Amino acid sequence: MSEQSISRRALLAGAAAAAGGALLGGPAADAQQAPVVPADPTKQPGAPVTAVGARSPFVHPERAPVGQITGTALTPLQDLAGTITPADLHFTRIHNGVPAIDPARHTLLIHGMVEHPLELTVAELQRFPSVSRVHFIECSGNGRAAYHTPSPAMTPQQVDGMTSNSEWTGVPLSTLFHEVGLRHDADWFLAEGGDASLLARSIPVSKGMDDAMIAWAQNGEPLRPEQGFPIRLLLPGWEGNTNVKWLRRIKLGRAPFMTRWETAKYTDPLPGGKIRQFSFEMDAKSIITSPAYPERLSGPGWWPVRGLAWSGRGRIARVDVSTDGGRTWENATLLSPLTAKAHVRFEYMWQWNGNNSLLMSRAVDDQGYVQPTMSELLAVRGPGTDYHYNAIRAWAVARDGTVTFEART
């Protein structure tokens, strides 16, 4: 029995109790049936307030696929609005399960080329000066399934659901670096997670001194286990795996540590048999989340074209929307504050005339970078490209209002 169905049942039980059951006849609702509600909710008392609120029984966003201990569960982008990703729906990439960690026993060791090695408890970390900032995290593999094995019946979640956006709170890594005293030739650090995969990445010290953070809270509350409870590394704008979860160790050194995670994974094939390594920054990208598969437009008229845009290099400067497959472009409205390295919600009001249409979005960031078409991207990267796939996405709207994913742009 899922938590979702339990919540739904509890809510309906509460409503049924309040109504004496009179207006709620029929079999008990469950996940397979439409929830039963009063004919007129104003005519009977509602349910009591709860310690921890549940979603409406009519609302059940879910990550997918689930049940794995090695894999990725994607955020249901098509079910969301605004820019914040609810913590329980943040995409998750795990390499050997979600560890169960006692925060009172977890520590962060900072050692290697430092003057004063330090081992800090979580409570000690939380006594340092903190910051709260909104940033996206995107898996470097986001979008590659839709490149390698596209299908018209792919949802935004399946196409690009490995990006999520949160308010993160923690201590700037630069503060801890000052505390331990970096040696002058310490140019890289190793960040190691406390899960059973011991994921470890090499990161330039310059990023640590810039905007890196040891985060203990997400969207106002302590990190969830699937997001690194009790602490994670946050490297704003850099590929997801470098934002090491369940962080337990930082080791300063002269050069990259060349872990298996930077050779067996997370390198980018280029034309001519070359490989791009340490490709940390996530390029500007966008996706229309509505209209999108499996939506169906009920008829011609005004429809909002809504989506998300983001850039690992700075602020989104502009989002263009095309409804004719890229022949012409119009400026979309940016609906939320233009935070650097964060999701921005865009919207373009489209008057659909009922003909076949091809919807596209194109992000432009404040570095002047323009999100490429697939053919532009492949011309640079070659056909072997895999990680960092950020080509323009398209949705085909047919005369009957059905919307399908169109892989080629």
Add this chain to the structure above:
Amino acid sequence: MSEQSISRRALLAGAAAAAGGALLGGPAADAQQAPVVPADPTKQPGAPVTAVGARSPFVHPERAPVGQITGTALTPLQDLAGTITPADLHFTRIHNGVPAIDPARHTLLIHGMVEHPLELTVAELQRFPSVSRVHFIECSGNGRAAYHTPSPAMTPQQVDGMTSNSEWTGVPLSTLFHEVGLRHDADWFLAEGGDASLLARSIPVSKGMDDAMIAWAQNGEPLRPEQGFPIRLLLPGWEGNTNVKWLRRIKLGRAPFMTRWETAKYTDPLPGGKIRQFSFEMDAKSIITSPAYPERLSGPGWWPVRGLAWSGRGRIARVDVSTDGGRTWENATLLSPLTAKAHVRFEYMWQWNGNNSLLMSRAVDDQGYVQPTMSELLAVRGPGTDYHYNAIRAWAVARDGTVTFEART
């Protein structure tokens, strides 16, 4: 069995299954026992990823009190970080329970002094141009319990837990007003909720044309039932009850509608037997959320003094912190973007010398308004004041590190 204990059990069951139970001996954990975790979480696979994430079994924030169909459940401010309030912990004020509403059947009627009365489904509302904005909602009764019946053993939740902060997404009310065509002498509107209390408030059209919104999403997802699913009125900076939940009707008129909610409740006694009515805006306010009861400082040294500040009239310009009961004040650091009519997180690094101390915070907004002491507030409002209580809050730190609420400021 609460949802909390179910989640905890599910997580531990997952971990136990992954571990073959070998390292997780002992009785099944429940809400009364400390969770059992592996001695070394890196030495065994973790739990599989889930469709909807749960909190760590070591983390269990809860609203209180709960179980009522008329009353308020307060946000656990002391358990939170940053500025976003998780949707399931947003404070809730209900007058006759939380209604169970089918979003496919719910409509919003806009009528009265308009050219073209309109009844819109939720799906139709969502086709209008939208906005996403971060705003707090605060109950006008926030803080009155700590004024009328103070106790040293009150938590931030008990003192001021009727304020929460979210990213809201919806359609500007001004857009709908243009759609229906307001008559030139329509100066007020009635907003009526679809719950069993039929809560209804009169609001000036000027606020509707300014920054009011019909919201359908909170923190990225559809509204929760306790926050007005499927739609609510959002009046940024105005007292909570005017942000009518489960909104079903807006009626335009010439003058206030004088509902029972604007006489039996939500008016402010003033000196001399007078009453202040339609006191919509929430004045600037702040509260230190740590150190606070029931925390105990382990000893002298550097401690972060952290809290929240907000103003219903605009941006927070400054937060001052005193550690000597208001004799001297220092500027706190503002840790998050200074969004108008939104919570801001402040922090002041305090070097505690181990002596008795009295911690206070004082918010100043961009209108020049300065949060008053209790005696300053009562001098203006008289002893009968009740709603809109926004006096400076204080926490007493004793030599043994215990922290208690100090009501008089």
